[in-house]
Amino acid sequence: MEIPMQCYLIVALVMFFSGVYGFITRRNLLAMLMSLELILNAVNVFFVVFNRFLFPEHLEGMFFSLFVIGVAAAETALAIAIIINVFRSSKNIDNEEIKELKY
Template sequence: MILGVSIYEILTLTSILFFIGVYGFITRTNLISMLISVELILNSSVVNFVVINKYLFPEVLQGVFFSVFIIAVAAAETALAIAIIINLYRLISSVEVKDTEVMKY
């Protein structure tokens, strides 16, 4: 619990973070920055879980455990996405979205 900071402020912050992530995912044209946007989304829910646990339900540590698992899974996800991006880069020498669009409609 942080003195002088209520849960509303933190939840507003994480919601903004979430929607920045969604906006970035839609507008970015680089695969790596899309990946970063996804990380923003995941991390906003990590903060959400910890804060909700700490402020509202401090008796049981469910939210904290959940956030640890999210971090681990997000790392695996990033590693795999980076691996595929590197393979793609070897084939087409680019990580721009517009260069990857062979298949459409």
């Protein structure tokens, strides 16, 4: 039995919006970073599913998701380096406590 495309899309949508929700509500910088990864991976699922079900004759979606994975890795490395710096300077990565810059 072939699983229809809609099932994959629902899973990916749930992933995407839980990522957005997590990014907005989480207070820990690392947890925010994890939510970002969730968003990017949901997008990857979208690309792969669209490619597999709608346009199986070419591979653009697959390649796009490969590139997204690569860029996401770079982004995470950078974000973690900066979060370590934040921790060094304020001994905290809770975003309620990091408020040097405010009105």
